[in-house]
Amino acid sequence: MCKDLVNIPVASLKRIPTYLSVFKSLKEKGELYVSSNIIATLLNENASVVKKDLSYIISQVGKPKVGYDINSLIKDIEGFLGYHKLQDAVIVGVGQLGAALLNYNGFEQYGFRIIAGFDIDESKINATSSQKRVLPLEMIKEVVSLNKVKIGIITTPSNTAQQVANTLVKAGVRAIWNFTPSHLEVPKNVVVKNENLATSLAVLSKQLQETLKEN
């Protein structure tokens, strides 16, 4: 079977960026090779899962008794995740969180660039505080289709999220990064990634309660 046709499971995919950061810090320390066992120990994981995860993306096999070539691993992961070719995105809703994401330039290292923000609030449009353009909602269609933008980020209040999603999809967006707690209804060929802070908090505080009970 052709390797490209085997899809990596989401569970594995989620671990890949973590591996990258470990490999980079090992490289900084001057290491040239790393074994699945060391990776697993550093990340509190199982060596089998590491070996399987890496098998999805490596271009050269690991060496028995030596491990994997760190430089090669880094190159493979960056290529796999597309960190070298910048993808354009837009963000809708330039409130506190939206403005922080809009003006955060760290995304470029993840192959990802926010080219403009949109807001309904006149006072935020072209506000001097932000280095990037903030435009009125009416211009979403134009900017997205003109620049062939495929990724939209939603940081509006929850009750307008669905409407914004509809607008983005109509304009040609195919992936939505949703920071509102709303569930979004989208066509089958559009992907949604929910970044639900309420969910994270629920998990964190439940686990906190449990650990406090134990000790």
Next chain:
Amino acid sequence: MCKDLVNIPVASLKRIPTYLSVFKSLKEKGELYVSSNIIATLLNENASVVKKDLSYIISQVGKPKVGYDINSLIKDIEGFLGYHKLQDAVIVGVGQLGAALLNYNGFEQYGFRIIAGFDIDESKINATSSQKRVLPLEMIKEVVSLNKVKIGIITTPSNTAQQVANTLVKAGVRAIWNFTPSHLEVPKNVVVKNENLATSLAVLSKQLQETLKEN
């Protein structure tokens, strides 16, 4: 077996906040009862998983032919997630993201309040732009132990995250919400929730690539 002793699986726990937002919007529409089937349809899930999830938290059983009492569900979930008793938290690293989280008051509806921020940068300390106090790093120990703070949020640059985590844990924090891409090493009785935007982006852009390929 006593219900309280059966731990809810993390997969279920993650869905609970989503149910809550659906129930609230159904309530606003004037609905009194909802069936597992309707919930499942609204959230693109399976009715069995809904019934099982709810069974972990409901105080009164659903009625055959009618469904679950929405008001009761809302009360149960809010109680289960502890949305009524405010937990104090501190945040370390008041950059763009940190400042946005620090001054975001929406967390209080999730039973969660950030009482102070800490930063190494003198210019950010007690900056007028923020409504909440920003203090120097040296005061972490004092503020955390004095207020018995159990939750710490880390929004520093990646390379200081481990050090900050150590400081927080030493001061008495038992749960860490980590917004840096670094893997944190903590004692067994401390829980960590990673909010890794690089991971989310990786998942989103891979799925985008796949959906673009198909169509």
Next chain:
DNA sequence: TAGATTGTTAATCGATTAACAATC
């Protein structure tokens, strides 16, 4: 009553873990 819906059990599915021959 008939039929819709619950709560729960059994079957299925997929991911994780363990085991081991192949390799250097």
Next chain:
DNA sequence: TAGATTGTTAATCGATTAACAATC
């Protein structure tokens, strides 16, 4: 060579889904 580590297969585990008797 002996032993460490790979890549992969088999066993285990847990979560999801389907099925169905009990209920109103």
